[in-house]
Amino acid sequence: MVPRVGPRRVEVHPDLEGATAALAAHLAARARASVRERGRFSIVLSGGRTPLGLFRRLARHRGGGWPWRATEVFFADERCVPPHGPESNFGAAWAELLAHVPVPRHQVHRLRGELRPPSLAATRYARRIGPLGPRRGPSAPRFDLVLLGIGPDGHTASVFPRSPAVREVRRSVVAVARPGLPPFVPRLTLTPPALSSAREVCFLVAGSDKVGAVAGIFRAGTRGDPRYPASCVRPPGLSVWYLDRAAAAGLPDLPG
Numbered sequence: 001m002v003p004r005v006g007p008r009r010v011e012v013h014p015d016l017e018g019a020t021a022a023l024a025a026h027l028a029a030r031a032r033a034s035v036r037e038r039g040r041f042s043i044v045l046s047g048g049r050t051p052l053g054l055f056r057r058l059a060r061h062r063g064g065g066w067p068w069r070a071t072e073v074f075f076a077d078e079r080c081v082p083p084h085g086p087e088s089n090f091g092a093a094w095a096e097l098l099a100h101v102p103v104p105r106h107q108v109h110r111l112r113g114e115l116r117p118p119s120l121a122a123t124r125y126a127r128r129i130g131p132l133g134p135r136r137g138p139s140a141p142r143f144d145l146v147l148l149g150i151g152p153d154g155h156t157a158s159v160f161p162r163s164p165a166v167r168e169v170r171r172s173v174v175a176v177a178r179p180g181l182p183p184f185v186p187r188l189t190l191t192p193p194a195l196s197s198a199r200e201v202c203f204l205v206a207g208s209d210k211v212g213a214v215a216g217i218f219r220a221g222t223r224g225d226p227r228y229p230a231s232c233v234r235p236p237g238l239s240v241w242y243l244d245r246a247a248a249a250g251l252p253d254l255p256g
């Protein structure tokens with residue numbers, strides 16, 4: 001059975017700052033609505049540098065009425081490095097956002113990149129996020145919102161083109177021995193089924209170096225294209241792309 005794929009919405013902004021401001025307001029609104037409706041809000045944070053301005057913005061305004069005490073924070077992927085090292089995705093999110101907002105520390109679920117072997121850390125995190133897919137039923141997405149970026153090669157989280165992780169359908173978290181782009185350190189990553197188990201997925205993408213990847217992702221059909229792993233993240237709910245004009249330049253009939 002081909003899982004239902006939700007609609008995709010695109011917002012193109014003049015620059016990363018504009019896309020970041022729009023996404024920050026959207027995330028805060030989704031968080032408030034989720035807590036009103038279900039008493040909690042679970043979000044998966046992306047790694048990389050693109051979201052750092054977003055994290056700083058949410059920290060500065062404490063998220064514009066964001067219900068941090070009812071928020072659960074997860075991570076899309078992690079490098080197998082110490083948690084506060086310069087290459088750690090958790091370390092960056094902690095320094096720029098989580099240390100500055102009142103999210104209860106036990107509700108921040110870190111991928112333990114320092115654990116060896118990495119496969120043990122992947123298994124433990126999979127147990128923490130719980131089973132996915134049919135056992136939970138299509139109507140029970142694991143996360144309320146997943147925030148992702150993409151690399152110039154179309155990867156997302158640490159799911160790289162033509163990698164075993166892009167074809168993973170059973171496990172929710174895997175170890176990645178050989179990432180396709182720097183930093184060339186082993187990684188831990190949520191897989192496309194896990195990243196798709198969300199009420200909503202938001203991508204924040206900026207820069208002309210990603211124009212080819214964005215075009216390739218948008219050309220892929222609803223089943224996704226393993227050459228562009230981000231196209232394999234298709235939740236039953238909404239996917240929203242926040243792009244700057246440079247990254248969106250390869251898309252046909254751009255608004256505005």
Ligand code: 6PG
Pocket residue numbers: 046047048049050051076077078079089148149150151155156157158
């Ligand atoms: C990582 C990220 C990765 C990132 C893209 C874009 O661990 O590096 O999870 O998927 O989102 O590589 O990175 P930039 O935002 O730095 O361009």
